[in-house]
Amino acid sequence: MTSKEQDFFYQATMRICGNLNLDAMLSDCYAFIEKFIPTNALIMALYNLEAKISDALSIVADPELDLNMKTMPLTSEAITHFKNLEKKDPMHSNFIINNPREDPVGKIGWEALGKKEISYIFSLLKVGEEKMGLVALVAKGYNRYSRHDLELFSLLRGPFAIAMANAQKHQEVIRLKEILADDNRYLTRQMSKAVGDEMIGKEFGLRDVMEMVRQVAPLSSQVLLLGETGVGKEVIANTIHHTSARSNGPFIKVNCGAIPESLVDSELFGHEKGAFTGAVKQRRGCFERAHGGTIFLDEIGELPLKVQVRLLRVLQMREIERIGGARPVPVDIRIITATHRDLPAMVRKGTFREDLWFRLNVFPITIPPLRHRKMDIPALINFFVLRKSKEMNLLVTNKLEPGCMEKLQKYHWPGNVRELENIVERALIRSSANPEEKYLRFDGPNRSSGQNVAAPAVSLASPPVLKMDAAMKNHIESVLDLTNGKIQGDHGAASLLGLPPSTLRNRMRKLGVIYGKARKGR
Ligand SMILES: Nc1ncnc2c1ncn2[C@@H]1O[C@H](COP(=O)(O)OP(=O)(O)OP(=O)(O)O)[C@@H](O)[C@H]1O
Numbered sequence: 001m002t003s004k005e006q007d008f009f010y011q012a013t014m015r016i017c018g019n020l021n022l023d024a025m026l027s028d029c030y031a032f033i034e035k036f037i038p039t040n041a042l043i044m045a046l047y048n049l050e051a052k053i054s055d056a057l058s059i060v061a062d063p064e065l066d067l068n069m070k071t072m073p074l075t076s077e078a079i080t081h082f083k084n085l086e087k088k089d090p091m092h093s094n095f096i097i098n099n100p101r102e103d104p105v106g107k108i109g110w111e112a113l114g115k116k117e118i119s120y121i122f123s124l125l126k127v128g129e130e131k132m133g134l135v136a137l138v139a140k141g142y143n144r145y146s147r148h149d150l151e152l153f154s155l156l157r158g159p160f161a162i163a164m165a166n167a168q169k170h171q172e173v174i175r176l177k178e179i180l181a182d183d184n185r186y187l188t189r190q191m192s193k194a195v196g197d198e199m200i201g202k203e204f205g206l207r208d209v210m211e212m213v214r215q216v217a218p219l220s221s222q223v224l225l226l227g228e229t230g231v232g233k234e235v236i237a238n239t240i241h242h243t244s245a246r247s248n249g250p251f252i253k254v255n256c257g258a259i260p261e262s263l264v265d266s267e268l269f270g271h272e273k274g275a276f277t278g279a280v281k282q283r284r285g286c287f288e289r290a291h292g293g294t295i296f297l298d299e300i301g302e303l304p305l306k307v308q309v310r311l312l313r314v315l316q317m318r319e320i321e322r323i324g325g326a327r328p329v330p331v332d333i334r335i336i337t338a339t340h341r342d343l344p345a346m347v348r349k350g351t352f353r354e355d356l357w358f359r360l361n362v363f364p365i366t367i368p369p370l371r372h373r374k375m376d377i378p379a380l381i382n383f384f385v386l387r388k389s390k391e392m393n394l395l396v397t398n399k400l401e402p403g404c405m406e407k408l409q410k411y412h413w414p415g416n417v418r419e420l421e422n423i424v425e426r427a428l429i430r431s432s433a434n435p436e437e438k439y440l441r442f443d444g445p446n447r448s449s450g451q452n453v454a455a456p457a458v459s460l461a462s463p464p465v466l467k468m469d470a471a472m473k474n475h476i477e478s479v480l481d482l483t484n485g486k487i488q489g490d491h492g493a494a495s496l497l498g499l500p501p502s503t504l505r506n507r508m509r510k511l512g513v514i515y516g517k518a519r520k521g522r
Pocket residue numbers: 194195196198199200201206227228229230231232233234235236298340383417418421
């Protein structure tokens with residue numbers, strides 16, 4: 001190679017291999033090569049030998065040449081011809097076609113390119129076993145290319161083959177990335193359907209909670225969810241995420257109490273390859289995975305003190321550091337935390353950092369226990385009966401056992417909504433196993449769940465049997481509490497109970513339900 005050729009090779013290779021975007025690479029090369037070889041178009045095409053399809057990957061052309069950009073410059077006849085030539089002479093991979101009308105192979109390309117008065121020069125590229133590529137220069141007019149042009153252009157065959165293979169891999173990575181992003185969106189949607197897409201009690205027992213959710217959801221502020229176990233903290237976190245501007249981003253849930261202490265750091269912050277024994281690959285942590293969305297840190301009170309320090313740093317700096325990492329990684333996340341523990345008491349005991357508590361306690365929302373919103377129980381039971389019957393593929397569902405609603409309303413619900421959900425599931429399993437049963441019976445709440453709460457006030461196994469009138473009176477009173485004594489009109493007790501106001505008043509008089517001013521004064 002002469003020094004001029006070496007310089008041409010070096011400069012061209014820098015352009016060919018310096019850009020994964022084929023269009024940008026070809027434009028750059030075109031501008032460079034035309035200074036040395038006649039060039040009015042530079043084409044890169046790929047032929048899939050197995051699928052027998054040809055794909056013009058990219059074309060840069062002088063507009064005056066008026067090439068049909070959609071044309072596929074490789075045909076299966078041409079490929080067969082080239083393969084035969086290559087078999088005879090493996091080095092024979094660069095061709096000049098100065099008069100395409102009269103060349104059996106050239107004619108195919110010439111016709112494909114619109115029968116223009118052109119010459120061309122091309123190199124066949126090997127791209128793996130099943131694919132074959134081609135890079136071609138086109139010049140206006142016949143007999144434009146010399147032997148020297150061919151030698152110069154054929155120097156670039158190797159770099160063009162590498163560029164094509166890299167571009168292929170790059171396109172594959174982009175394709176897989178799009179599939180992953182699409183899967184992620186799909187799974188996030190599915191998850192939101194599975195957990196809390198439907199929330200019962202929005203208008204009743206959770207009305208105040210929902211008002212706070214409505215205020216805070218559009219902002220990116222931290223939210224701290226407080227409440228006993230099973231009250232629906234995850235459902236609320238989900239609702240906040242799905243009604244926020246981040247709803248298209250990921251919603252990553254982490255149960256801080258369920259990760260072994262030795263793994264918390266790596267789970268949350270990720271690690272670099274080789275950061276510790278067993279770190280064979282780089283791994284992104286939950287904070288990084290939540291980028292652009294929301295991270296829900298459940299059971300925040302269980303976080304070890306040393307991890308609390310790192311969490312504080314995330315809250316202050318909005319960046320994380322992977323274990324073994326040398327530089328911080330910025331993260332754009334909303335943080336929702338939840339706990340059933342008394343964090344101020346933990347702060348006093350020194351098991352929870354005070355500065356972290358101040359940072360987290362920006363917008364606390366307390367979700368009331370189920371025993372304080374018993375008016376939601378009928379709707380919740382209805383909801384779980386429908387949902388669980390569907391999940392269990394039950395075609396017919398028995399009616400509720402008469403009187404069971406009063407029994408359930410009297411119960412203390414230490415395990416809250418989760419306990420109620422479990423009881424419904426048990427009742428459905430039992431009833432599906434006993435087809436002769438007429439009713440759905442709810443007996444025996446789960447007391448083996450190990451929840452550290454007061455024992456049920458009323459055992460469901462031996463419920464006090466309420467007389468019908470007493471049950472009705474209780475029910476009307478709880479609805480009146482809910483409507484602040486309002487009987488008539490929108491959201492009045494009569495419309496909630498599905499009765500005309502006059503009928504309700506009559507019934508209240510008969511049952512001795514106090515109403516009006518007397519009730520308010522109680
Ligand atoms: N208002 C609601 N409407 C419908 N389903 C609910 C509601 N509240 C809770 N659930 C259901 O009850 C179960 C427990 O709720 P969730 O997991 O949100 O409680 P939690 O307060 O986060 O519990 P823990 O403190 O144990 O993590 C879930 O299956 C959830 O779907």
